[in-house]
Amino acid sequence: MESKTAVAGLAALAQDARLAIFRLLVQKGPEGLCVGDIAAKFGMAAATLSFHLKELTSAGLLVARQEGRFIYYAPDFEEMNALVSYLTENCCGGGTCAPAYRPVARKRKEKVT
Amino acid sequence: MESKTAVAGLAALAQDARLAIFRLLVQKGPEGLCVGDIAAKFGMAAATLSFHLKELTSAGLLVARQEGRFIYYAPDFEEMNALVSYLTENCCGGGTCAPAYRPVARKRKEKVT
DNA sequence: CCTATATTTCGATAATACTAGAAATGTGGA
């Protein structure tokens, strides 16, 4: 993943409403939820929700699928995986940071003598 | 980690200049770099760099330490780890997303080869 | 075709973020 893509993904998630939306959809899994149901869950204006869904979708984190009159949004797990991988590889000191974290030198306070 | 903290961290990284700064500092490790060296690397105005460092620091992703007339910034790897963990746990469907994800290896001894 | 429902786009406004010059602060050395 390129850094520009990563920035786009991070920006998409870096907002209360959008992070909440994305988390909800992750819980729902690949089937996702239709816009109306998401709106009901958060009680935001339809236009606002549509704006956020568009942000998440153009960042590649959501995929939309039409089903009758409804449009279902679901996470693109592969893209999210790529984003997390980017972070562990580029922002965590080469894997030393994340899950398999090695108890290396914790930062310690300067001793004032 | 709470979602508000996560949003702050994501927002801090969701910007070209800041992501670049953070990646550079991750490469440099716990020693970090002083502001002048970072400025030299990117050629941005001192005030602009200071603004970005403040953003990253108040999101908890950087720590500053004074050394003589210089101020060194280094990543807070623990905080970054917490952020990545938040994402894998809340935004990746509990492992559905990150295939290479190994469930919490607590305090594993480093094999010295 | 007409109507009801679902969702998006338009347009306007308010809020927040980015950039950088200039001034201020902090630090060490002469």
Add this chain to the structure above:
DNA sequence: TCCACATTTCTAGTATTATCGAAATATAGG
């Protein structure tokens, strides 16, 4: 103390983002 240097804060201009009512578009069913 005074100076030189490193960094931050102040201030302002510009740009981007968030919100939402209203209008437009799409879809299904009669």
